Amino acid sequence: GESVGLHLPTLSVQEGDNSIINCAYSNSASDYFIWYKQESGKGPQFIIDIRSNMDKRQGQRVTVLLNKTVKHLSLQIAATQPGDSAVYFCAENAGSNSGYALNFGKGTSLLVTP
Amino acid sequence: EAQVTQNPRYLITVTGKKLTVTCSQNMNHEYMSWYRQDPGLGLRQIYYSMNVEVTDKGDVPEGYKVSRKEKRNFPLILESPSPNQTSLYFCASSFRGVQGVRTEAFFGQGTRLTVV
Numbered sequence: 001g002e003s004v005g006l007h008l009p010t011l012s013v014q015e016g017d018n019s020i021i022n023c024a025y026s027n028s029a030s031d032y033f034i035w036y037k038q039e040s041g042k043g044p045q046f047i048i049d050i051r052s053n054m055d056k057r058q059g060q061r062v063t064v065l066l067n068k069t070v071k072h073l074s075l076q077i078a079a080t081q082p083g084d085s086a087v088y089f090c091a092e093n094a095g096s097n098s099g100y101a102l103n104f105g106k107g108t109s110l111l112v113t114p
Numbered sequence: 115e116a117q118v119t120q121n122p123r124y125l126i127t128v129t130g131k132k133l134t135v136t137c138s139q140n141m142n143h144e145y146m147s148w149y150r151q152d153p154g155l156g157l158r159q160i161y162y163s164m165n166v167e168v169t170d171k172g173d174v175p176e177g178y179k180v181s182r183k184e185k186r187n188f189p190l191i192l193e194s195p196s197p198n199q200t201s202l203y204f205c206a207s208s209f210r211g212v213q214g215v216r217t218e219a220f221f222g223q224g225t226r227l228t229v230v
Contacts, residue, residue, distance in 0.1 A: 034218055034219075036221075041224075042223060042224070043118075043204050043206075043221035043222050043223050043224050044157070044204070044219075044221045045221070046218040046219070046220070049218055089156070089157065091157075101159060101162070101172065102159070102219060104156050104157040104158075105156065106154070106155075106156040107156060
């Protein structure tokens with residue numbers, strides 16, 4: 001899961017397995033959440049989003065789960081592929097009073113092994 | 115192709131020499147912002163703009179300036195760069211959704227700045 005510190009938490013999975021990346025958020029007013037994927041040398045790329053009136057949303061091979069009670073977000077990647085190796089960030093929108101502000105987690109490094 | 119374009123991609127400069135990093139988006143987005151990314155600190159917002167001529171400070175604005183004279187462009191200005199501004203910088207843009215910003219942000223490819 002997400003954490004502070006110099007070293008990113010790393011999740012190592014075998015190709016074909018499912019991956020679960022976790023994220024905890026702190027602002028109970030946050031009502032919009034996004035998962036981003038960042039490959040080496042590139043900018044963050046949108047994967048999937050979810051609003052606070054939902055607890056689950058599915059995309060192509062990805063599912064995001066939102067548990068507002070414990071302020072927890074997860075990204076599930078089905079049948080993980082080598083191309084999924086990257087750093088994954090969750091981001092929360094801090095609410096209308098903060099203007100355009102996405103607060104990012106520190107990231108989790110996903111390593112897919114053959 | 116919809117994209118956010120930053121220039122330059124790499125820049126090495128000396129302390130105190132003014133520089134500008136340009137950002138342009140072709141998606142007619144209202145919102146644009148600048149982030150810096152540092153190891154262990156993640157992505158932190160420097161400045162953002164909700165529309166033309168409307169800008170505001172993010173979490174780490176010290177030492178930076180921005181301007182939004184046109185909807186598509188949002189340059190980041192370092193008037194007197196210092197070594198602690200060595201970082202990877204990203205520009206991002208998004209639509210303004212219903213009741214404020216509720217849409218994904220599109221990011222540029224990044225500008226790696228080194229100040230010596």
